[in-house]
Amino acid sequence: MSEEYVIQMKNIKKDYFGNQVLKGINLSTKKGEIHALLGENGAGKSTLMNILFGMPVIHSTGGFEGEIHIDGKKVDIKSPNEAMNLGIGMVHQEFMLIPGFNITENIKLNRETTKHNMLSKIMGSSLKSLDFDSMNKDARKDLDKLGIDIDEKSKVSGLPVGYMQFIEIAREIDKSNIKLLVFDEPTAVLTESEADNLLKAMKIISDSGIAILFITHRLDEVMEAADNITILRDGEFVAALDKKDTDVMQLAELMVGRKIESLNTNEEINNENEEIMMSIKDLKVSMPGEYVKGVNLDIKKGEILGIGGLAGQGKIGITNGIMGLYPSEGEVLLKGKKLKLNSPKDPLNNKIAFVSEDRRGIGLLLDTSIETNIVLTSMQIKGQFIKNYGLFTQRNKKEIRDHALKMINDLDIRCTGPTQITRRLSGGNQQKVCIARALTLNPDVLFVSEPTRGIDIGAKKLVLDLLVKLNKELGMTIIVTSSELGELRSVCNRIAIVAEGKIEGILKPQDSDVDFGLMMAGEYKKIHAKEEI
Incomplete structure (x- = not known):
């Protein structure tokens, strides 16, 4: 039976430094099948594909357990080049095209057709010329297969996004040995009509015998294009379904469903x-x-308001825009007073603090002490922790030390003392230093973005407990942006779900998994609009 399958991934397990991210995953895809792979952020989809493609990150972190079979034969894929030689291709969400090349040159890159010229006949094959006529014919054939009417000699630079996606696909199907194509969120940047064309192209490709693994969060596209569906959740296999035996509601529930333990007992x-x-x-x-x-x-x-949604949908951009870190337009009112957008200082001056999702990149000065990190923003914005001597100023070392010790004690920052270099702290304790810096501003509103990213499970609970404590004891308004829906449901009063750059809806933590799944997939409004008609 295994000979039917182009690809079989059997009992795949993977851990990163003791954190198991794949827990025995099985995935099988037949020739000419469109197989959808579904799951939230962090479900394990990317890690599974990294294993399939032999990405260096897998082999540099101890490899993986389990087996991969291509056409019924066990293979050991150690690099992306080996994966391509075995007939595995990928259409990336981020385009891998060279803007200065034309369409043919992009499609045939590293697989150019050559022909003899006068010099090569005398001096050898290394001096052959590129056979543009032959390559243009191949490119034309690939584009025609996809139903794309565009001159193959056109420059890629300046083409609409939809065309670029099809050029990516044409490049993959041009490979003579292609057996399996992985589409990674292929419609994420496309308009509705472009997405429809892409789904039609996928069916044309699968009809030619090429198997397709379709990674997407758009459940309506799954129901339209896929033959079979595999769902992952938290690194575990949840279900393998035939499309005819399921619907959007069930898929949404299977993707999201989990036991939620509430940390926040606020009414x-x-x-x-x-x-x-x-x-x-x-x-x-x-x-x-x-x-x-x-x-x-x-x-x-x-309140503690959660902002959730899948990666790339805009949830991270909301806070970064309000804090003036990226160009923004619109209106933000704080207690009825209009905030100045595109000004990082204005929110801070209005008692809004921010804990960034990138604590190591922009949230901390890693090679300075804990106490300096805690007080730095307040020194710059509010002029605190500074002694004035006429024209001269000096750091108030005693005040800084006393405040840092209080924060270390209040937030239970595990360290050797306030002078310890921040880089040497664990991820969870680095996050607490970020929160301490924000609290030192004595904010009315605290934005916290991806508060538990990159920290272990024990530290996650400590950070979430801390946010709930700040909310209850200080009455602080807290906005938590997170890719972890479970943690939002455990601490928040309400959760706003972002899809395609807009609010898809607002839910209570105890609302159904189906509603959360539909909103994450951007399907909630569509379905309810149909019900109202």
Whole structure:
């Protein structure tokens, strides 16, 4: 039976430094099949594909357990080049095209056709010329297969995004040995009509006998294009389904469903007259990879509001835009007062603090002490922890030390003391230093982005417990942006889900897994709009 399958991944396990991210995954795809691979952020899809492609990150971190079979034969894929030689290709979400080359040159790159000329006949084959006529014919044939009417000699630079995606596909199907194509979120950057054309092209490719692994979060596309579906959750295999035996609602529930343990016992904030702390109106943010396309959101005083959604949908961009880190437009009101956009200082001056998702890149000065990291922003913005001597100023070392010791004690930062270099702390304790710096500003509103990214499970709970404590004891309004839906449901009063740069909807933590799944996939409004008709 295994000979039917182009690819079989059997009992695949992978851990990164003791953290098991794949826990015995099985995935099988037949010739000419479109097989959808579904799962939230962190479900294990990318790691599984890295294993299939022999990516260096897998082999430099101890390899993996399990077996891969191509056409029924066990293989050991040690590099992307070996994967390509075995007939595995990938159409990336981020385009891998050379703008200065034309379409043919991009399609035939590293597989150019050559022909003899006068010199090569005398001096040898290394001096052969490129056979552009032959390559243009091949490229034309590939584009025609996909139904794309564009001159193969056109430069890639300046072409619409939809065409670039099809050129990526044409390059892969031009390979004579291609057996399996992986489409990684191929419609994420396409318009609706372009996405429809892409799904038609996928069916043409599969009809030619090429197997397709289709990674997407758009469940309507899965139901339209896929033959079979595999769902992963938290590194575990959840289900393998035939499309005819399921629907969008079941897929949404299987992707998201998990037991939620609530850390926040606050009563739900649901009073319509509750004071609005912050009002966001038609916010647009130009953050590469996280574009915000018109967000409207009211944040209530004293709540923990979650902002969730899949990667690249814009959730990270909201906070970064409000804090002035990326070009923004729209309107943000704090207690009715308009904030100045595109000004990093204005939010800080208005008692808004921010803990960045990139704590090691921009959140911390890793090679300076804990105490310096804690007080630095307050020194710069508020002039605190400084002694003035006429024209001269000096750091108030005693005040800095006393404050740092208090923060270390209050937040339980595990360290040798306030002078310890921040780089030498664990991830969880580095995150607590970031929070300590934000709290030193004595904010009314605290934005925390990806608070548990890159820290172990024990430290995650400590950080989340801390956010709940700050909310309860200080009445602080906290906005938590996270890719981990489970942690949002454990600490938040309400959760706003972002899809395609806009708010898809707002849910309570205890709302159904189906609703969360549909919103994450950007399907909730479509389905409810149909129900109203």
